[in-house]
Amino acid sequence: MGKPIVYGxxxxxxxxxxxxxxxxxxxxxxxxxxxxxxxxxxxxxxxKRHPFGMLPAFEHNGFMIYETVPILIYIDDAFPGTRLxxxxxxxxxxxxxxxxxxxxxxxxxxxxxxxxxxxFPRPGRIVDEAAIAEAAKTGEHALRAIEExxxxxxxxxxxxxxxxxxxxxxxxVHYLEIxxxxxxxxxxxxxxxxxxxxxxxxxxxxxxxxx
Amino acid sequence: MGKPIVYGxxxxxxxxxxxxxxxxxxxxxxxxxxxxxxxxxxxxxxxKRHPFGMLPAFEHNGFMIYETVPILIYIDDAFPGTRLxxxxxxxxxxxxxxxxxxxxxxxxxxxxxxxxxxxFPRPGRIVDEAAIAEAAKTGEHALRAIEExxxxxxxxxxxxxxxxxxxxxxxxVHYLEIxxxxxxxxxxxxxxxxxxxxxxxxxxxxxxxxx
Numbered sequence: 001m002g003k004p005i006v007y008g009x010x011x012x013x014x015x016x017x018x019x020x021x022x023x024x025x026x027x028x029x030x031x032x033x034x035x036x037x038x039x040x041x042x043x044x045x046x047x048k049r050h051p052f053g054m055l056p057a058f059e060h061n062g063f064m065i066y067e068t069v070p071i072l073i074y075i076d077d078a079f080p081g082t083r084l085x086x087x088x089x090x091x092x093x094x095x096x097x098x099x100x101x102x103x104x105x106x107x108x109x110x111x112x113x114x115x116x117x118x119x120f121p122r123p124g125r126i127v128d129e130a131a132i133a134e135a136a137k138t139g140e141h142a143l144r145a146i147e148e149x150x151x152x153x154x155x156x157x158x159x160x161x162x163x164x165x166x167x168x169x170x171x172x173v174h175y176l177e178i179x180x181x182x183x184x185x186x187x188x189x190x191x192x193x194x195x196x197x198x199x200x201x202x203x204x205x206x207x208x209x210x211x
Numbered sequence: 212m213g214k215p216i217v218y219g220x221x222x223x224x225x226x227x228x229x230x231x232x233x234x235x236x237x238x239x240x241x242x243x244x245x246x247x248x249x250x251x252x253x254x255x256x257x258x259k260r261h262p263f264g265m266l267p268a269f270e271h272n273g274f275m276i277y278e279t280v281p282i283l284i285y286i287d288d289a290f291p292g293t294r295l296x297x298x299x300x301x302x303x304x305x306x307x308x309x310x311x312x313x314x315x316x317x318x319x320x321x322x323x324x325x326x327x328x329x330x331f332p333r334p335g336r337i338v339d340e341a342a343i344a345e346a347a348k349t350g351e352h353a354l355r356a357i358e359e360x361x362x363x364x365x366x367x368x369x370x371x372x373x374x375x376x377x378x379x380x381x382x383x384v385h386y387l388e389i390x391x392x393x394x395x396x397x398x399x400x401x402x403x404x405x406x407x408x409x410x411x412x413x414x415x416x417x418x419x420x421x422x
Contacts, residue, residue, distance in 0.1 A: 072308035077303070093276055
């Protein structure tokens with residue numbers, strides 16, 4: 001069995017979740033950096049891997065996968081080691097719901113609505129404070145829904161083991177926390193704040209955290 | 212074990228996928244109609260079931276689930292009968308990818324970009340033909356990606372058994388086909404057109420098809 005290949009940059013939220021999954025499963029992998037700044041993810045070569053030009057794409061023994069949830073579940077099923085997806089049906093359902101909430105409701109406002117304009121404001125453009133405030137409201141609502149789905153008092157989101165939900169939420173909250181809005185928001189979300197602080201010691205987090 | 216309850220109207224794409232899954236698994240269920248026309252899905256009572264006001268929500272023995280992919284996978288795992296999710300890792304991955312492509316790239320342009328303005332044009336408003344043409348282009352790109360993910364020559368999307376991917380794609384293509392854009396598009400997508408024609412004989416399709 002060949003080493004899997006991850007196509008994407010480590011600073012991408014979704015790429016980082018996949019890298020963390022491989023580290024958690026102790027799978028040796030290769031990574032091909034795809035640069036977003038020069039639109040490499042929209043170039044024909046990457047569109048062959050991911051027809052919507054998103055990141056990451058994944059390859060294992062010639063089998064190509066795009067979309068992060070299918071990649072995470074494939075990694076869990078294809079490689080030996082700790083199971084990431086809970087065996088218990090209720091915990092597994094909560095993990096899948098949290099992944100869906102991140103994809104459908106949390107990622108866009110938090111990353112593109114708060115993090116991007118705050119940390120990478122466009123030169124010469126006035127920051128749209130009303131849009132950021134609206135994204136903060138939407139993003140907080142989504143994170144509050146995730147708190148409701150958490151299986152507390154377990155240390156991880158849905159149990160005593162790390163799950164794909166933890167792996168995708170970590171890179172989102174990592175970027176959120178850098179912003180003033182995010183710091184304030186996490187002050188109002190004690191369960192996610194405590195979870196996020198505790199997970200920082202995890203090797204898969206430390207080895208992949210963007211500099 | 213009590214009967215599960217589906218909260219949603221049969222005309223909703225996502226609700227219909229869940230109803231079809233229950234019929235495929237031969238599970239008796241109750242359905243609580245939630246009306247979108249009078250904003251019942253945004254009323255406090257439904258927001259307790261689904262904090263983002265989407266449809267459907269699902270309840271089984273007091274366990275509440277929202278988001279359709281987690282609901283479909285829960286139904287498959289919780290009830291006996293035919294397995295909907297393929298046992299083979301490659302087919303399972305393709306099913307999860309198709310579900311993700313529908314959610315992230317196909318549903319919005321096809322349902323809200325083509326079907327809704329064509330079939331339910333807003334009274335007194337001019338139909339935005341450029342927006343519909345753009346949605347048709349985006350929607351066709353997504354369906355073409357799904358054709359690439361299909362495991363032909365199998366009769367269903369990813370094999371010889373119906374899968375959650377088939378259950379979610381059917382209601383989307385059903386509405387698309389009603390429109391002139393959809394008819395033309397399906398003429399250029401022979402694999403999906405053949406799959407869609409063949410699946411019409413399925414009892415779960417016939418019993419749930421909107422009138």
